[in-house]
Each structure stands twice: as C-alpha cells, then as structure tokens.
Amino acid sequence: MSWGFLRDLLSGVNKYSTGIGRIWVAVVFIFRLLVYVAVAENIWKYEHDEFECNVKQPGCENVCFDHFFPVSHIRLWALQLIMVSTPSLLVVFHVAYRENREKHHDQKLYKSPGEIDGGLLCTYLISLVLKTGFEIVFLFLFYKLYNGFKVPRLVKCDVRPCPSTVDCYISKPTEKMIFLYFLVATSGLCIVLNVSELSYLIFKYSIKCYLKRYVKKHQ
C-alpha cells in the first residue's frame, strides 16, 4: 500500500473528468506526487537527526523539536495530497452505483457513460467543492502552524528541561523553504483549476437548462 494506490485511483477518475479535470490530474501526478516522492521526502528524511541545539542537556533537543514541529511539513504535505485526491472517490462510487443499477435492472437507465449529467453532475460538483475546500484548509494550516511559509535557520527554545533559552538550528532551511513555496504554488494552481472547472460546469449546464426551458415554452 503506497502512493501507487493513489495513482491508480486518480487514473480511474480521469475517465469521467472534463478537460480541465484531466489537467488537474496531470498537475497532481507530476508536480505534486512525483516531486513529493522523488525529491521532497529526501530533504526531510533526517530532519530530527540533523536538528541541533546548543546544549548538552539530554531531552532538550527532543522537546524543542517537538515544540517547533508538532506535525512535520512533509507529513502535512502527504496528508494534503491524500485528502485532496479523495473526493474523486465520490465520483467513482457514483459511477459504480449507476453501473450496478443498470446491471440489476438489465437495461440502460442512463445516457452514455462518458456524459456527466443529473445526479453524477451533482456528485462531481460536490467533489470539486470538497477538493478546493481541503486545499484551502491545508494551506491555512501550514500558514498558522509555521507562521507563514518561512523556515528559519535558528529558533530559540526555552521549554523544560532546557536549562535556559537555547539556540536550536534547523537543517537545510533554505531548501525546505523553496519546496514549501513550490507546494504553495502548485496548491494555488490546483485551486484555480478547480474553481474554473466548477464555473465552467455550472455555466454550461445553466445554459443547457435555460435553453431547454425556452424551447419548451415556445412549443
């Protein structure tokens, strides 16, 4: 069980997405998932070992590390990736439910499978709203937990059992900051894609609805 599962899930969703949805899947795969696995994980790999405090007091380093990193950047990043990809499951379940019903009744109950209409459209729109919501929540969490997206070189720590205010040094702060900004940029891009897909779908189907009603009126 690893990131391959997420990759398979997203590939499955691709079939029922719009064009913008497919671009979103490509961005998530390449600029988020691949960068996370191939690049970012290694930066944060030894963060605890390389976190150094100017003190010999046993336990002080552990306590300070825990104080400044309640949840590590890299774990938050992984959680964000998982939560943001999960709403797509709603669409997959709905399609599976439809196919099951069709099999059960042994007849075609819905229009062509590629078409997003009616109930499936609602599910798709809800999944888009949830995806955007999760992105914003995680970005806000990052901002609140770490006072912006900066990673300082030096943090001052005075938590017990540290005897006084000690200097603690974070490893690779610049590299971590660069990748945090990268994460924020890709998150922002995904939010923009989701919002445009939402607007596009709402606009398209409102026009369709309006035209149907207009044609009915004049018949």
Next chain:
Amino acid sequence: MDWGALHTILGGVNKHSTSIGKIWLTVLFIFRIMILVVAAEKVWGDEQDDFVCNTLQPGCKNVCYDHFFPISHIRLWALQLIFVSTPALLVAMHVAYRRHEKKRQFIKGDQKCEYKDIEEIRKQRFRIEGTLWWTYTSSIFFRLVFEAVFMYAFYFMYDGFRMPRLMKCNAWPCPNTVDCFVSRPTEKTVFTVFMIAVSSICILLNVAELCYLLTKFFLRRSKKAGNPKHHPNHENKEETKQNEMNELISDSCQNTVIGFSS
C-alpha cells in the same frame, strides 16, 4: 509513484514523436533519469552527515551547509528532469483530444469517419501536421527554455560546475572563519560534469529537432504554394484538411475522393 510512472506517461508520447524526439527520450531515460536514480542519489545521499566543519560549535555545521547549498544538486536535477519532461504532456494531451474527437465521430456513426472500429482509432499514429505541429514545436521550445534556465541556475548558484574540497565559512554562530569539508568532492564533480554534458546533448537534440520541423514546415508550404496554380478546381481549406486526413487513412478505405465530392 516514482520515475517509473513518468516513464509510463512519456512512453505514450514516443509513438507520435519524430526520430530525433525518440532519441531525446531515450537519452533522457537512460543517461539522466537512470543515472540519477542508480548512481547520483547514492553519491549525494550522505551529503549533510559527512559535511564536516572544523569547529565544535553546535549549529555551525548546519548553518554553513545551508549557506553553501541552498538547494542540493540532486534536487535541482530532479526538478530539471520533471520540468523538462512536462512539455511532452502537451503533445500527449493534444493526441488524446484528437483521438477522443475521432471516437465521438465514430460512435455518432458519422459518414465522414473512415475507421472500421475503435481499436483502429486507438492504435492510430497521428502525423505532426496542422495544430499538432504547433503543439509539438511549442513543447520543444519550452523544453529548451527549461534546460537553459536550469543550467544557468546551476552555474549561478555554484559558481561553475566544480565541487571544492574545502569551503571557508563565517556565518553566525560560527565563532570565526571555519574550514568546512565537503564529502566526495571529486565524485560529485564528475557526476555534475556528466549531467551537464548530457543536458547539453539534449539541448542540441532539441535544437536539431526544431530546425527539422521548421524546415519541413517551410518545404510543405512552398509545395502547397506551388500546387493551386496548376489545379483547375481551386481547393478550399476544408477540402485540403480532408485530403490530409485521407492520406492518413489505411488502404482499406473505400471512398478516396470524398474531398472532391462537393
């Protein structure tokens, strides 16, 4: 999810590339991605652990390492490879869009569509003409830009491509100017030079491919400019497109004069 997934994604693009494009893809996978994963990652694996400064001052090593390596070589390369591979996706998306349109035509039972079944549409190889030419050329252009930007970033950040053995550091909290020693500097220099060399080869391949595509485009244009003068029935744009499509269709197609039916 790893480099193998990128290989799967880009492998599909291979079918619709020119020969130079196929060579570029091979060079990318064998001499860059594979070398990165199999060798380079191990050389840079212990870089901070074995970065040693001649001081006992806690924190000095961390700060000096961060000062000299704002972003590690290995991370820059990985980003470069990801960014350089991404424009090929534009081509993959365009091809997928065309296939989707042809499938839709086929399902509608359109008279114009000449495919016998969906498998044929899936297996079909599109020629690099029309809008696909523009997409393909832009993707090569972006590839060149990304390669150049990353090579410049390397040169700018590390003052050339050599990894020194010794660096002098006086960032706070180091008490004075301390000597810091990089681990495996010669091996890192060798790999850096190798990666830069392969990057340059990829740039040359991209430039060659761009020239080839431009030459083909201008030749085709001059041929077309020559043709209408000799043709009694002046073809309009749509019929020319239809004729191009007909050229793509296999020999089993029965009706070959559709373009002239009107």
